[in-house]
Amino acid sequence: MNRELKLIDIARVDPDPNNPRIIESLKTYNIEQNRESILNLLRTAPGGDGPGISELEKSIIATNGILDPVIVKPIDDRYLCIEGNTRLSIYAKNHERYPDIETWQQIPALIYKDIDDPILEMIRLGAHFVGKKEWSLYAKGAYISNMIKNEAKTFEDIVQIIGGTPSKLASLLESYDDFNTYYKPLFEGPNEASGGVANEKEMSKFVNANVANVKSALETYLSDDDDPKKKFAEWVKLEKIESAADDVRKIPTVLKNKISREAFLSDKKLKIKDALKLIPRDPSDSSIKLSDADISQLADELKIRVGETTIHELNNLDETKLNSLLMLNLDLNQFLDNLDKD
Amino acid sequence: MKHSNLERAIVKYIKQNNIFKCHDLFISSDENDNNHEILAEVSGITKSCRPDVVAYNFYGKKFYILGEAKSSNDFNNTDEKSKARHNRQMDVMINALRVKRNIEKYLIYACEIDMRIKVEQMLLEKTAKFDAKHLHIILIDQVHNPELF
Numbered sequence: 001m002n003r004e005l006k007l008i009d010i011a012r013v014d015p016d017p018n019n020p021r022i023i024e025s026l027k028t029y030n031i032e033q034n035r036e037s038i039l040n041l042l043r044t045a046p047g048g049d050g051p052g053i054s055e056l057e058k059s060i061i062a063t064n065g066i067l068d069p070v071i072v073k074p075i076d077d078r079y080l081c082i083e084g085n086t087r088l089s090i091y092a093k094n095h096e097r098y099p100d101i102e103t104w105q106q107i108p109a110l111i112y113k114d115i116d117d118p119i120l121e122m123i124r125l126g127a128h129f130v131g132k133k134e135w136s137l138y139a140k141g142a143y144i145s146n147m148i149k150n151e152a153k154t155f156e157d158i159v160q161i162i163g164g165t166p167s168k169l170a171s172l173l174e175s176y177d178d179f180n181t182y183y184k185p186l187f188e189g190p191n192e193a194s195g196g197v198a199n200e201k202e203m204s205k206f207v208n209a210n211v212a213n214v215k216s217a218l219e220t221y222l223s224d225d226d227d228p229k230k231k232f233a234e235w236v237k238l239e240k241i242e243s244a245a246d247d248v249r250k251i252p253t254v255l256k257n258k259i260s261r262e263a264f265l266s267d268k269k270l271k272i273k274d275a276l277k278l279i280p281r282d283p284s285d286s287s288i289k290l291s292d293a294d295i296s297q298l299a300d301e302l303k304i305r306v307g308e309t310t311i312h313e314l315n316n317l318d319e320t321k322l323n324s325l326l327m328l329n330l331d332l333n334q335f336l337d338n339l340d341k342d
Numbered sequence: 343m344k345h346s347n348l349e350r351a352i353v354k355y356i357k358q359n360n361i362f363k364c365h366d367l368f369i370s371s372d373e374n375d376n377n378h379e380i381l382a383e384v385s386g387i388t389k390s391c392r393p394d395v396v397a398y399n400f401y402g403k404k405f406y407i408l409g410e411a412k413s414s415n416d417f418n419n420t421d422e423k424s425k426a427r428h429n430r431q432m433d434v435m436i437n438a439l440r441v442k443r444n445i446e447k448y449l450i451y452a453c454e455i456d457m458r459i460k461v462e463q464m465l466l467e468k469t470a471k472f473d474a475k476h477l478h479i480i481l482i483d484q485v486h487n488p489e490l491f
Contacts, residue, residue, distance in 0.1 A: 148366045149401065155368050166375055170368040173400050216381040216388075219441040227443055256388075 002113040005069060007106040010095045013072060013079045014038075015088055020128075021045045042089040055162075057090045062160040066091075069108040071123055073115050082112070082120055083127045137207060138200035141176025144169070175206040182233035205236055208248035217252035221261055240264070240271050243310075247272045250307045253279070276307050343485060348411030348452040349373055349394045351490040355450065355482055356397050356407060358489065369397040380408070382437035384430075391434040395450070406442055408435045409450040414457050432468055440474040452482040 015038040017026065022041045031037050060066055070084025081088045088107065095104035112119070135143070147153045155173075159166045183206070184198045208214065209232050218228035232241075241247045254260045254275045264275035281301070288297065317325070353371050356362050370377055372394045379390040395409030410431060417428065439447040453461050458481060465479050485491050 145400075151365050154365050166368060166370050167378060167396075170370075170398075173366075173368075177400055212378055212381050216383070216438065216441075219443070220383045224443075 004111045004113070006109060006111055008072065008079055008109045008111075010088075010091050010105060010107050012077070013070075013081055013088055013107060013109065014075075015042055015085045016081050019085045020124075021085075039089045039092045042085050043093065056086065058160070059162060060087065060090055061094075065103050066108060069110045072109045072111055073120070074111060074113060079109065079111065082115075083123055136200060136203075137172065138176065138179070138203045141172050141179070141203065144173055145176055148173075171207060171210045174210050175203060178206045178209070178229050178233070179203050182227075182230045183236060186233060186237045202236055202244075204244040205241055205248055206232075208244050209251070211248075213252050214248055217255045221255035222265075235272075238268055240268075242271065242273070245311045250276050253303055253307050273308075276304065279304060343413055343454055343491075345394075345411050345413045345416065346373055347491060348413060348454075348482075349409075351482055352395045352409035352411060352450050352452045354490050355452075355480075356395070356409070362397065362399075362405065362407070364399050364402070366400045367397065368399065369395070371395050380434060380438050382434045382441070384433045384437050389430055389434050391431040393431075393435060403446070404444070405446040405448060406439065407448040407450060408439060409452070410435065412451060412453045412457060412461060414454045417453065417457050417460070428464075432464060433472075436465075436468050436472050436474050436477065439477055440472055446478065447476065448478045448480060450480040450482065454485060455483045458483045 014035055017023070017033050017038055019038075019042065022038065022045050025031065025041055025045060026033060026038070031041065066084075066087050068084070068087075070087055071082045072079040073082055091104055091107045094101070098104060112123075144158055147158060148155060153161075155166075155169070159169055162169060179198070179200075179202070183202065187196055187198045209218065209229075215228075218232060222228050222231055235241045241251075250272045254264050254272055257279045259280060260275045260278045263278050264270055264272065281304075290298075293301075314322075349371055350373070353369060356369060357367075372392060377392050377394070377396055379392050380396075381388055381390045383389075393408045394411045395407070397407040397409070399405060412428070416424070419425075435449055439449060449465070451461050451465065462479075462481055465481075468474075469477055469479065482490065
């Protein structure tokens with residue numbers, strides 16, 4: 001295959017009108033298929049599971065250009081972008097804004113000459129279905145932690161390169177530190193006899209434990225002599241917290257209630273999902289009709305019910321029930337937006 | 343003085359202060375990064391607020407900072423709702439810091455000089471009420487300090 005790596009004038013590269021992210025919108029809204037409208041559409045079209053376009057843009061700006069060249073095919077004296085259309089649209093926008101800045105005048109591109117359709121499809125599928133293997137949470141934490149510890153970069157530098165919100169990166173770094181400081185040692189030294197190794201997959205539980213309401217509950221309801229992070233690591237090791245998605249979010253409800261809290265903290269075998277079941281419903285409430293219950297009684301009951309529902313059950317809820325939940329969420333958000341938050 | 347100027351002064355104060363100088367400083371201001379709500383139990387009730395500034399580090403001697411900017415206009419507002427909001431914010435931040443272990447805890451308030459005594463008095467009363475020991479309180483009122491404002 002004939003390939004060449006080159007810097008190409010941005011004005012000579014055209015976006016692909018057959019890009020799957022925009023092809024439907026072009027048809028549905030009958031958008032004129034010129035270079036400018038396709039580039040605009042690429043900047044607003046919804047992305048996949050990866051970072052959003054603003055995060056990608058921040059990262060490209062921070063690294064002073066793209067690190068991965070786009071892939072293009074020559075057509076007459078111009079080029080068609082086969083892979084990297086979003087990056088092309090970011091370059092085009094910045095070139096329009098800052099025509100004198102060199103970074104945006106030319107884009108690094110891998111030129112595939114004499115490319116046929118099957119190879120073209122292969123490149124697109126390879127990039128968007130398989131792509132690069134994303135690092136695990138643990139691997140990401142380890143890499144960033146190492147960069148900061150070796151003082152090569154500050155926390156602020158890394159946020160600029162990666163893009164996104166600083167709090168997400170902070171949570172990753174904190175969770176990585178918690179995993180290594182509190183969880184790993186439970187499998188080392190005198191604890192080795194208890195068997196097993198610290199599974200890096202468990203790090204997602206530590207990430208969820210750093211969410212505001214869980215963190216606050218751990219700090220508030222454990223005794224002053226207990227280190228909340230150490231306690232949480234022990235619960236993970238004892239398998240009291242089995243699922244990162246379902247179990248960690250139950251912690252605030254269980255710890256807030258005296259009966260479930262005391263049972264959960266004293267019984268090494270009691271799992272969080274079973275501790276949740278110990279929360280007594282007020283016996284006087286059993287005679288209360290739904291329509292007579294006050295808003296806090298309804299909210300408390302709903303909190304317990306949501307805590308008892310697993311992600312699997314949620315995904316299998318019938319449409320009517322799911323719709324009720326979604327509508328409640330919308331209504332509540334709208335309602336609570338009236339609170340003074342600052 | 344605008345609220346945003348006071349908020350920026352807190353960020354500058356933290357970045358310039360030698361106590362907080364480190365490679366791993368995480369600093370997030372509501373103006374730039376849309377801070378998350380923080381939660382705390384205040385006399386048995388879970389309450390929340392969104393601090394103007396949150397900063398902490400990850401390695402070595404650890405610290406945790408919450409910062410709040412209060413303009414005189416805002417603080418002098420006698421409306422009951424506003425008063426309740428200032429009280430709630432202070433209660434939540436003091437209690438959120440109070441329960442943190444093995445870490446140096448700082449609460450920074452930035453206000454104009456005419457508000458200093460009032461804010462300081464309120465902070466002292468509340469730290470005593472909640473028995474918030476080991477909490478460093480910093481008040482920034484140096485509106486004429488060109489390094490901060």
